[in-house]
Amino acid sequence: MTPQETQTSDIQTIRLLLIEDSSHDAEFIGAMLERSPEIFVKLTHLATLAEAVEAFKKETFDVILLDLGLPDNHGTDAIALLRAHVPETPIVVLTGDERNETAINAIDAGAQDYLPKQHVVGSLLSRMLTHSIARQNRLNQANTDALIDSLTGLGNRRSFDSEVERRMHDFNRHGFPFSVAILDIDHFKKINDKWGHTVGDEALKVVAKAIAFQGRQSDHFARYGGEEFGVVMPMTPIEGAQIAALRCVHRVKEAVVGEGKFSVTTSGGLAAVMPGDTTLSIVERADAALYEAKRRGRDRLVKNQDGEFHDVTASAAPVTEARPDAGDSA
The missing domain is CATH 3.40.50.2300 (Response regulator)
Structure with missing residues (x-):
């Protein structure tokens, strides 16, 4: 040279x-x-x-x-x-x-x-x-x-809370929409009991990878706690968020754990920010939708919209449809 x-x-x-x-x-x-x-x-x-x-x-x-x-x-x-x-x-x-x-x-x-x-x-x-x-x-x-969870490589609870707070500030000041999803691995205790905690840890990593796969740069993925995961989707109203969140649920279901031994499912709750929301209330509404998904039989996504719970199905949010990027509001 x-x-x-x-x-x-x-x-x-x-x-x-x-x-x-x-x-x-x-x-x-x-x-x-x-x-x-x-x-x-x-x-x-x-x-x-x-x-x-x-x-x-x-x-x-x-x-x-x-x-x-x-x-x-x-x-x-x-x-x-x-x-x-x-x-x-x-x-x-x-x-x-x-x-x-x-x-x-x-x-x-x-x-x-x-x-x-x-x-x-x-x-x-x-x-x-x-x-x-x-x-x-x-x-x-x-x-x-x-702000990183050492096991999964996603954000941790602190990072999730910080991101929700930042997006809430942007909403209150500029009106920028955002949505929050909470996903929980179904019957996770049974996985630990049957296969052991090492395989349980592998299941957490597999689910984390599936949830974050092909996510937008502006989306924030976090391990919310235990077997729960949170997703913050900025500049995304409920219509775009349900497409993305349902895609996460489907990708988890297609993944395999333990060298192909088994697969897992997730239940999810989704909420979009509304006037009067706080950093606590929007997460609580997503969490309430998650528990409703569990009550309805698991392996599904439920959105909390206008005070009512609705199942999000492939016909309502086709997983093949490209989600609007962070610059779009539809």
């Missing part, structure tokens, strides 16, 4: 999403970053927040560079919307507003950093991007270490 090739390989490659409605500003920023000797930027430029939400369905980015003066979402509300879709991606605000109050509000809303356009210098911007990514990576890792 030549010295030039070695130097090139040491340059950090960054997948950057620039959300900026001014084409002139976007070209200027792109040109500055192209000249940076510290990073190689793969730049995607979009002019609206709606376009960015669509892009998240197809691509992942290392960092987002955001202008606060967008035509379809003005101010720090844009930061909250982005974090609702891609909570682990750092956001750097780049705007013409130099007020210190705006900078503080942006950081409070979840931005990693803030830079007025009037003070943009290529080297400063490139360092800001790399530092924001590094800080977010450390934060993500710390959160992961503290």
Whole structure:
């Protein structure tokens, strides 16, 4: 390898999403970053927040560079919307507003950093991007270490509660919908009694893998406690949530435990957020639907909607239908 090739390989490659409605500003920023000797930027430029939400369905980015003066979402509300879709991606605000109050509000809303356009210098911007990514990576890792169930690799109860609380905050402030499902392995005690706790642990891992299989990046899967699992589905009303939750129930039923010795079933309860809900009440409504599913014979999904329990069947929520992504509300 030549010295030039070695130097090139040491340059950090960054997948950057620039959300900026001014084409002139976007070209200027792109040109500055192209000249940076510290990073190689793969730049995607979009002019609206709606376009960015669509892009998240197809691509992942290392960092987002955001202008606060967008035509379809003005101010720090844009930061909250982005974090609702891609909570682990750092956001750097780049705007013409130099007020210190705006900078503080942006950081409070979840931005990693803030830079007025009037003070943009290529080297400063490139360092800001790399530092924001590094800080977010450390934060993500710390959160992961503290919020992961060691047996299944899913989130733990603490992570589940935290996610419900965050989504409730987004609902109360911005009206973003979300749904919660609680799934419980049927007759789990009999598995432990017949096959032993080692096989019981394997059953938990198999169910966890089946539930989370092909889930959206924005969905949150957790071991709620014992043989119970929780799923938080942001930007998903009940119609989309019942498709996803029923798919989880079916996938578990198709999985096998103990080198093909047996399969397990789950019962599930589902609830979507409603006005007046709290972090406790929406989980309680999903939990009540779970117990109703048990009462109705297990191996089924029941939704708690408008104060009534309803079986969710394949005809009501076809498992072959593609679920809307986090950017859709249908």
